[in-house]
Amino acid sequence: MRGLMMGRFQPFHLGHLDLVKQILDQCDEVIIAITSSQFNYLEKDPFTAGERIEMIHDSLKESEINLSRCFIVAIENQFNIATWSSFLKSALPHFDKVYSGNDYVKMLLADSSIDVITPKFLERSQYNASHIRQMIISDDNWQILVPEAVAKFLQKINGKKRLEIISKSDTKPTEH
Ligand SMILES: Nc1ncnc2c1ncn2[C@@H]1O[C@H](COP(=O)(O)OP(=O)(O)OP(=O)(O)O)[C@@H](O)[C@H]1O
Numbered sequence: 001m002r003g004l005m006m007g008r009f010q011p012f013h014l015g016h017l018d019l020v021k022q023i024l025d026q027c028d029e030v031i032i033a034i035t036s037s038q039f040n041y042l043e044k045d046p047f048t049a050g051e052r053i054e055m056i057h058d059s060l061k062e063s064e065i066n067l068s069r070c071f072i073v074a075i076e077n078q079f080n081i082a083t084w085s086s087f088l089k090s091a092l093p094h095f096d097k098v099y100s101g102n103d104y105v106k107m108l109l110a111d112s113s114i115d116v117i118t119p120k121f122l123e124r125s126q127y128n129a130s131h132i133r134q135m136i137i138s139d140d141n142w143q144i145l146v147p148e149a150v151a152k153f154l155q156k157i158n159g160k161k162r163l164e165i166i167s168k169s170d171t172k173p174t175e176h
């Protein structure tokens with residue numbers, strides 16, 4: 001049995017890691033699909049697909065999760081939303097069910113007869129990536145909300161500086 005979770009993971013946080021563990025408790029394997037992979041250096045999508053792959057890989061390794069049970073893949077955002085679910089079937093390894101709490105995604109997948117499970121969420125007010133990006137900019141103890149590997153990686157690439165520059169309105173490009 002293989003479970004699929006999707007997200008932009010900008011950045012990957014402890015809520016995401018908890019979801020990986022929930023899926024591995026219920027399934028043999030997990031597919032972690034990084035969505036909007038073509039977007040980067042934007043306010044909602046600051047990090048590249050490659051950087052997000054590294055953050056996720058390092059976090060799983062650090063948590064001693066068996067990497068042979070995990071696929072980490074990057075997929076582009078699709079222009080045609082009605083055909084998104086069939087795109088998922090062709091772009092990803094076979095999956096048996098999708099873990100998502102998002103009603104919009106549930107509707108799209110249900111319309112293609114794909115099974116959707118609603119996972120448990122770690123406290124969403126803290127564990128959400130938009131909040132964490134804000135905390136990084138204001139130096140607000142964000143490190144406790146992400147795996148140590150993500151904190152180290154963001155330090156290494158100077159993620160704070162990137163977020164600061166991207167969030168300045170005079171330099172901001174048009175968001176998708
Ligand atoms: N606190 C959480 N606990 C468990 N799962 C979560 C949590 N937050 C997000 N997820 C899961 O991660 C996926 C979405 O990832 P994504 O990075 O887009 O979320 P996000 O943290 O809400 O990001 P953003 O705030 O940038 O929109 C969803 O499938 C959701 O099920």
Ligand SMILES: NC(=O)c1ccc[n+]([C@@H]2O[C@H](COP(=O)(O)O)[C@@H](O)[C@H]2O)c1
Pocket residue numbers: 005006007008035036076077078079080081084099100101102105106108
């Ligand atoms: N058109 C598309 O490519 C498309 C459509 C619906 C959802 N998505 C993405 O899939 C992910 C779904 O994540 P959750 O359902 O788990 O919230 C989100 O990152 C969302 O942006 C992409």
